[in-house]
Amino acid sequence: MHDKEEKDELSLLNSEDHLETPLDRWDQQEEETPPPDPEEMLPLLQASEPLQRMTAARAFCEICDDRAIESLMQLLREPCPLIRVSAAYALGRNINSEVVGALIEQLQQDWNGYVRKGIVWALGNCCDRRVLSPLVDALKYDISAVRLWAASSLGQLSPLGYEAVVAAVPALIEGLRKDPTPAVRSNCAWALGQLGREMPSNVVYAGVIDSLLEALEEDEDMGVCEDAKASLLRVGDPRALQIIEDLENDGFF
Structure with a gap:
């Protein structure tokens, strides 16, 4: 060819x-x-x-x-x-x-x-x-199809240790908040849930939970909201679980 x-x-x-x-x-x-x-x-x-x-x-x-x-x-x-x-x-x-x-x-x-x-x-x-x-870099600057998989691949870095996880989190939070493609935001939510499960309870962990809660409550795409909820449930953070329960009682879901 x-x-x-x-x-x-x-x-x-x-x-x-x-x-x-x-x-x-x-x-x-x-x-x-x-x-x-x-x-x-x-x-x-x-x-x-x-x-x-x-x-x-x-x-x-x-x-x-x-x-x-x-x-x-x-x-x-x-x-x-x-x-x-x-x-x-x-x-x-x-x-x-x-x-x-x-x-x-x-x-x-x-x-x-x-x-x-x-x-x-x-x-x-x-x-x-x-x-x-x-x-x-791929998550920040590439086309949507590449950003989609970059987010998922970053979510698989927890075996590399805490420093690698902390380095991956800011780009994933930014992608979850700002990426114009819902599927990419969903993959960022999934990846943050994967990494959050392996993190100690500190300021970086709190940032992960806050960003997922923000997506749950504010993202305009229902698929992103559902993926953020699934990640929060997977992490099992008590504060997030209580917020999810309150939202369910208020008929949010």
């Missing part, structure tokens, strides 16, 4: 309104069929035909095999965006230290929002402190 044709075909994937990509449903599609054979797929990662390379990369979205990592990192720099995004999702299943660096480097230079979204999803699986800054 020529570069112009690739850009024409995938141009809408950079739009603010396109939040879902085909590989979002890859797991569900493949549940009905047996997993691919890695011995068959490994050579195809370096096949001469682009379609074969893409098929092999997609196979490693299901297969964990260290032997595929080097080839997948090479595919991350392919001219075809469909191959790059397949490689990004596959590397999200096949992580090592070199993969983290390669994903971050590609995120910073890739023109295609479809690919950047896949990379941001993969970074959420890395459990590496290096992913924090790129994910925060």
